[in-house]
Amino acid sequence: MDIQVLRSYFPLFQTAAGLTVRLGAEGIFLALLVGLICAAVRYWKIPVFCQIASCYIEISRNTPLLIQLFFIYYGLPKVGIRTSPEICGVAGLAFLGGGYMAEAFRSGLEAVDSVQKESAFSLGLSKNQALLHVILPQAVSVSIPAILANVIFLLKETSVFSAVSLMDLMFTAKDLIGLYYSTTESLFLLVFFYLMILLPVSLLGTWVERRLRYAGFGT
Amino acid sequence: MPxxxxxxxxxxxxxxxxxxxLWTALRISLLAVSISIPLGMLLGMLMTRNNLVLVVLTRFYLEFIRVMPQMVLLFLVFFGTTRWFGWNLDGELSSVxxxxxxxxxxxxDLVRGALISIPAQQTESxxxxxxxxxxxxxxxxxxxxLRRLIPLSINLITRMIKTTSLVLMIGVVEMLKVSQQIIEANRMSSPNAAFGVYLTVFLLYFLACWPISLLSKTLEKRWS
Known part of the structure; x- marks a missing residue:
């Protein structure tokens, strides 16, 4: 491994890592939003929307991100929907992640015993009060480990962004390998930067999971 | 109608x-699953042993593999090991x-989780x-x-199939590559082919994964 080469490549990978983190954060934020909406729609069993959400969750969870991106980036322009690579990447991540996040929220909501809701009502809490003070705190504490696992999963999935010509870490590594045949240095930096991005989130996940006291009652 | x-x-x-x-993708994932289920069981049992060296080694392996995107792992094996060790790997073998x-x-990790989830009273009683x-x-x-494990391992198969779409990036001719070829070859006669072909690929992946994940969900519900 050549230190000089490492030093000259470092800024390139830094820029690329910035792009990965930024698009990842945007995509994850949107995914949380989509997931929340889907979970809410299914929780209240709003007709029609509920079925649409269920279909969407099955589709997004059972197709790979790479295929979704190819369809959005190369397929959709043929019917007049044109997007920039960045929007395409974020949209793809939100589409994929929305389904996973919805399932995480749902598992949290389902974990709350119906006795809790009934007791809240019998104590005179309104529907909104019961949701805000009784159901959500318990549901969120149950679903947080799953949400963090999804965040890691989605950050890892950003590695396919190079397929829609976004200059992320994978793209940079492949480019440098192809141009200068500097395989060792490129791969070293690639692993290093992914570790820098993913390890903190992964450690946070382990820490939260260990010290999260489930807000469940009586268990 | 456009x-x-x-x-x-x-x-x-x-x-x-x-x-x-699609068959190429399925073949790679089925081969990999049938290798990783027995090896994973062994790993899971090793991880529940009270041997410090073993725990540290297996933990390191597990954390590194799980925190790295599969694309990076593919690159490490396909571009890295071939350079470092001087051997020859084709794309399909690297992906397996x-x-x-x-x-x-x-x-x-699944096996370890399933093993430690059985309370000690059970074996003691x-x-x-x-x-x-x-x-x-x-x-x-x-x-x-097994009841806990089977639905989760079936779920692993769908994750495996979805991940095989990545092998396009190291030059394996799988469904996505074939569709690129088809679209290129018909560029003049049907310029809109990208929409129809990629939509078909999308649906085919869905049809390959959906039944398997339904099965896993049903088994999970029945056995929980």
Whole structure:
């Protein structure tokens, strides 16, 4: 491994890592939003929307991100929907992640015993009060480990962004390998930067999971 | 009705070629799954041992494999090891290696989770009732572990199939590559082919994964 080469490549990978983190954060934020909406729609069993959400969750969870991106980036322009690579990447991540996040929220909501809701009502809490003070705190504490696992999963999935010509870490590594045949240095930096991005989130996940006291009652 | 580029699929053997590409992806993932299930069981059992060296080693392996994107692992094996060790790997073999390594880690974690989820009272009570160790394993531990494990391992298969779409990036001719070829070849005659062909690929992936994940969900619900 050549230190000089490492030093000259470092800024390139830094820029690329910035792009990965930024698009990842945007995509994850949107995914949380989509997931929340889907979970809410299914929780209240709003007709029609509920079925649409269920279909969407099955589709997004059972197709790979790479295929979704190819369809959005190369397929959709043929019917007049044109997007920039960045929007395409974020949209793809939100589409994929929305389904996973919805399932995480749902598992949290389902974990709350119906006795809790009934007791809240019998104590005179309104529907909104019961949701805000009784159901959500318990549901969120149950679903947080799953949400963090999804965040890691989605950050890892950003590695396919190079397929829609976004200059992320994978793209940079492949480019440098192809141009200068500097395989060792490129791969070293690639692993290093992914570790820098993913390890903190992964450690946070382990820490939260260990010290999260489930807000469940009586268990 | 605009031209959606679906007619390309019925030209010549295009659709059969697409299915051939899907088969390549399925073959890689089935091969990797059948390697990683036994190895993962071994890893999971090793991880529950109280041996510090073993725990540190397996933990390191597990964390590294699980925190790295599978694309990075593919690059490390396909571009890295071939350079460092001077051997020759084609794309398909590299992907089988990577997915087996990854599947072993995932499976190992599942097995470990299933094993430690059985409370100690169960084995202790069985021992108190005079059962021998093999009997305890056969009648108490295994049935509970398997019930927890089977739906999760089936789920691993769908994750494996979805991940095989990445092998396009190291030059394996699978469904996505075949569809690129089809679209390129018909650029003049049907310029909109990209929409129809990629939509078909999307649906084919869904049709390959959906039944398997439904099965896993049903089993999980029935056995929980």
């Amino acid at each position: 031209d959606l580029g679906l007619e390309v699929l019925w030209k010549g053997r295009n659709f059969v070629r697409l299915l051939g590409g 290696i990577v997915f087996s390594l990854w599947g072993t880690a995932e499976m190992g 069985a021992a108190a009732l005079g059962m021998t160790r093999p009997q305890i394993l056969r009648h108490i531990v295994l049935p509970q572990t």
